[in-house]
Structures are given as C-alpha cells and as structure tokens.
Amino acid sequence: MKSFFEPPLWFERRTLILKILNKHKDFKKVIDYGCNVGNLLEVLKNNSDYEEIIAVDNDENVLKEAYEKSKVTKYFMVYLKTKPLNIKLLKGNIKYADVRLLNSDALICSEVIEHLDNETLEIFPKIVFNIYKPKVVIITTPNCEFNYYFKELNYGTPQQKFRHEEHLFEWTRKEFNLWVKNIAEKYNYKFEITGIGSAPKEIVDGDRGYCTQIAIFERIEQCENNSIKNDINTEKLTEIFDCLYNIDYPYFDNSNVSVDEILKELVCFSKNYIDRIKLISSETNDQSYNENQESSDKIISNYTNISENTNENNSKKKYLNEENSINKDESNNKISTKYQYAINLEDIWQDYYINRLCGNKEKLKKVLKSDEVNSIFFFNNDENQSTDNENNNTEKVYIRNIDDLYDCFDKYYNKEDYESEYLSYSTDDDYNNKTDKYNEYSDTDKDSFWDHYSDSYHDNYSDAEHNF
Known part of the structure; x- marks a missing residue:
C-alpha cells in the first residue's frame, strides 16, 4: 500500500491558501466561509497581521470543534500577540447575508460549494461577490475528472459516485472554469484557476487535471463596468447569524515602550x-x-x-x-x-x-x-x-x-x-x-502546524491509501 498523495492533499491545499494570503501583508480581516471543524482556522490564528477572523458554518457540532482549535492556549498567554485579534464563530446558512461579514480582506471557501443545493449555489455569488465584496476570494472544489484514478468511484460509468455521500455535485474543469469566469465578469473581479494534487507518475493516464481545482478572485477596484448594482441595502443588514463563540486574544500594548x-x-x-x-x-x-x-x-x-x-x-x-x-x-x-x-x-x-x-x-x-x-x-x-x-x-x-x-x-x-x-x-x-x-x-x-490532520470527510480520497 502506498499513499496516493505526497505530501497529503490537505497539506498542499492549506499551504497554497496560506501562500496566497501571505502575499497581502495589509490584510486585517479574514473569513473562513464554511469552516467545518476549524483546521484552517487553527493556522490562520497564528498570523500576526490579522485583527479579525470570522468562521461560519451551519453545524453547531463542528463549530464546537473549531472553537477548541481557536481558543486561547497557554502558549498565547506567554507569547503575546503584538496587536488585538478577535475570532468569532458564527452559526448560519451561507445563503443569507450577515452584516459582520462586510468589509473583509479575504474570504476562503474551501471544499464547500459541492455541498450546496441549487438554490444556495445560485445565490452564493451574489452574496459573496456583490454584498460582501472581499478583496480576495479563494474557492476550492473537487475536480470530478480526477475521479478516474479512484476506481471505487466508477468514474464514467452509470454507477459512478461522488467522493463523499454529502456532495451534491462535482464539476469538470470546463464547468468550474465557466462558473468562475461568469462570476468574475459579472462582479468585476479578475481571476486565476489553478489546482493541487497530481496523480503519481506511474498511473498517469491522459490529462485529468489536478485532484482539487482552485479559483483565486481579486477585486478590481476601478472598473468601467458599473452595470451590476447591489439590490440589497447593506445598511439594513443585521447580525442574523448566531455567534456561538467570541474569542479575544491577549496582546502586548507597545504604546508606552521606550x-x-x-x-x-x-x-x-x-x-x-x-x-x-x-x-x-x-x-x-x-x-x-x-x-x-x-x-x-x-x-x-x-x-x-x-x-x-x-x-x-x-x-x-x-x-x-x-x-x-x-x-x-x-x-x-x-x-x-x-x-x-x-x-x-x-x-x-x-x-x-x-x-x-x-x-x-x-x-x-x-x-x-x-x-x-x-x-x-x-x-x-x-x-x-x-x-x-x-x-x-x-x-x-x-x-x-x-x-x-x-x-x-x-x-x-x-x-x-x-x-x-x-x-x-x-x-x-x-x-x-x-x-x-x-x-x-x-x-x-x-499549536504546531504539524499537529493538524486531514480536513475531515473532504479528504476521503485525498489521504487514503490506494493500490496502484
């Protein structure tokens, strides 16, 4: 038996997300949209530049696990941060808009959209790109063409299955590219599509792409296309999500340092x-x-x-x-x-x-x-x-x-x-x-980075062992 991905797919995904975010040293507010058990949140809290992190999920049980990974530990009581950091864990359905998610620098939606029903998927771009309008949006989702390498999924046959029973769809590269392009053109964003997770050389069979496809959106500040108008008055938005956990990290006040x-x-x-x-x-x-x-x-x-x-x-x-x-x-x-x-x-x-x-x-x-x-x-x-x-x-x-x-x-x-x-x-x-x-x-x-393990069920076919 041999591990299918080396390094593991969860590690590649998280490393790429952090690499993208770390290019922007001025970012202060980050949203983990569909945070699950908080594996990404556990790493984000270590960034000394962030002042506010908001994690959203609709499952109270996973938010409880996310809290355990984001709470203040003894380490942060000794090695104080240099500026305030507030972490909020909100329970809510992402097809609705919450005022606390406005004015963010980055929004990460990792392995989430494939769980959305048609109604939520249709309203998702409007809420994220036309109401919240983050400077950067990172979206990751499975590439179903890569399922060819997972024989138990029977890809290309009438019996084909998704990587997880809770997935409502899995897109091809062409389908994902079209979805991303339409969003970018409609809401004045530029985009780049990449991916992580290559098949081992000994089993490569044609061009199947990466296991995970990733879209990186960046808002265009000055754009001639002003035809898209926000028909939701953001001033009327309220705090409709339940805040289950509100965490303030201790920090060192250097205002009087000589x-x-x-x-x-x-x-x-x-x-x-x-x-x-x-x-x-x-x-x-x-x-x-x-x-x-x-x-x-x-x-x-x-x-x-x-x-x-x-x-x-x-x-x-x-x-x-x-x-x-x-x-x-x-x-x-x-x-x-x-x-x-x-x-x-x-x-x-x-x-x-x-x-x-x-x-x-x-x-x-x-x-x-x-x-x-x-x-x-x-x-x-x-x-x-x-x-x-x-x-x-x-x-x-x-x-x-x-x-x-x-x-x-x-x-x-x-x-x-x-x-x-x-x-x-x-x-x-x-x-x-x-x-x-x-x-x-x-x-x-x-809170070592190396203590983190795979992203729950999202990586059933990422970190599993397979016969070649």
Whole structure:
C-alpha cells in the first residue's frame, strides 16, 4: 500500500491558501466561509497581521470543534500577540447575508460549494461577490475528472459516485472554469484557476487535471463596468447569524515602550547573533559538525517556510540564526568595509521580542536612527540601501563597534540573569543541551502546524491509501 498523495492533499491545499494570503501583508480581516471543524482556522490564528477572523458554518457540532482549535492556549498567554485579534464563530446558512461579514480582506471557501443545493449555489455569488465584496476570494472544489484514478468511484460509468455521500455535485474543469469566469465578469473581479494534487507518475493516464481545482478572485477596484448594482441595502443588514463563540486574544500594548527597552532587546539579539556565528566559525575544521549543522539548518529552513508569521517561528529565530545571515566584510562598498558586522534588518524584525516591542517595521527603523541607538548601530536606508519592497531583504543594520556592543550588553544584563533566560553559546554542549522557554510548553500548547490532520470527510480520497 502506498499513499496516493505526497505530501497529503490537505497539506498542499492549506499551504497554497496560506501562500496566497501571505502575499497581502495589509490584510486585517479574514473569513473562513464554511469552516467545518476549524483546521484552517487553527493556522490562520497564528498570523500576526490579522485583527479579525470570522468562521461560519451551519453545524453547531463542528463549530464546537473549531472553537477548541481557536481558543486561547497557554502558549498565547506567554507569547503575546503584538496587536488585538478577535475570532468569532458564527452559526448560519451561507445563503443569507450577515452584516459582520462586510468589509473583509479575504474570504476562503474551501471544499464547500459541492455541498450546496441549487438554490444556495445560485445565490452564493451574489452574496459573496456583490454584498460582501472581499478583496480576495479563494474557492476550492473537487475536480470530478480526477475521479478516474479512484476506481471505487466508477468514474464514467452509470454507477459512478461522488467522493463523499454529502456532495451534491462535482464539476469538470470546463464547468468550474465557466462558473468562475461568469462570476468574475459579472462582479468585476479578475481571476486565476489553478489546482493541487497530481496523480503519481506511474498511473498517469491522459490529462485529468489536478485532484482539487482552485479559483483565486481579486477585486478590481476601478472598473468601467458599473452595470451590476447591489439590490440589497447593506445598511439594513443585521447580525442574523448566531455567534456561538467570541474569542479575544491577549496582546502586548507597545504604546508606552521606550527606546531604551527596544535598545536592550536589540543588543541582546545582536550579541546572540554574533556569538552564534563565532561558535560556527570556531568549528569549521570539524567536518562532522559542519555536516550536522547543514542538516540542522535545512530542517530549520523547512520548518520556518511552513510556519511563517507564527509566534513560534519568531521566538526560535532569537536563538537559531544561520551563518549566512551575517555578512562580515563581504562587500567592497564603503559602508560594509567601515563596519565589522552587518545583520539583515528582516532577521532583526523577525525576532519575537523586538517585533512585539516595536509593533511595526517603520517604528523599528525609526528607533534604529535615534540618537540612543545610533551610538551602537548604524542604519540609514536612505543612503546605504534600497527601500524598494523587492529589496527589503538586503537592508542591513551595521554594528559600529563590537566592544561597545558587548559593554552595552553587560550594562543591561548581569551574567546570572542572562544565563537563566537565554541560551548560552559558550560551548557546543551548551548549545545542544539547553532549551529556551518555548520548550517548557507541551506540543498542544505550541499549536504546531504539524499537529493538524486531514480536513475531515473532504479528504476521503485525498489521504487514503490506494493500490496502484
């Protein structure tokens, strides 16, 4: 027996949805439309940019499960968010409109439309695209042509079945494409159709497409086509859905944070950064160490790619920094030769504590240019680096004098307090044996992305094992 999809289809689907959403750093309000047991919601809550997440379903039992995955855990009591986050779980039928779903940035409708009857399916586009009008809409649904590979479904015969008994239809690629195109043209959206889940090479038989087909709609802000008018007065909309759960996450109020507090964390972060690089450099002659470090870096890299924007990822970056993040005398330009060490601004920003204290990157940049901080660090994005979004990863913060940095660190931290709170990099054994505060909490409290499993019955033919 062999798994049909590798990685599992639920993982591919969720990863693609997150990838699409993460392109829009300014999104604040996200709707999980037909949330089921809250598997996607469990990941969305980790995004530090979101301020409001609304999950909707018509089944009270699945909403109870969704609540268990979205409630505040011990982890979020310790690693506070940097801004307020409210999560509402609403019970309601999606063929009706609720005022709380207006003005959203994104609406995700994953593996839902195939459960809708004709009446609801007909009114669905009007409610979503003409009343709610999210900036981005993501819709996923099965591609019935792919059912050819699931022999038990008898695709193409009078006895053919759907992937699940509750599916009322499953569209071909042509049918889905036509439905998507009509919606986009009618309601002033542009769209892209893609998919996830390819058949294993050894059984590919013709062009059957992807297992799951996905439409990505993006609202056109300025459009000449104004013929579509909303015949529902949104001002008269009410809160018709029942709010079963209303969750407010605790957050850190950084409105009164001083520059000195931020400088303290900058100094601590930078010292750890440099000490880590020195440790790596001192072991360059040990081949086995280098091989282990390379393997470790790959694991860390793979993990952080999936867990992007989570507090867990930010906290780990405080102690685990890759060698290539430090650029020591590697450039011939005037600034990099003047200062001994340079750290990527993005790496500093990803540190949980600095991120929490500053709240936004512009404040961090402002602090780096302040007189108090400028005595230790040099940062001038107007002169030495581009502020273009495509080049943000190249912005550097330079350490003026390493001795001054260490003196400043000694001023802020006494040895006993520091060693009790942070990792020590004095020896390889220390690095391997000590753990940070994060590891005191259970896997349940960490809300690890890897703890999520398949999306209930939606993936009966996604994660199942099949004979080839």
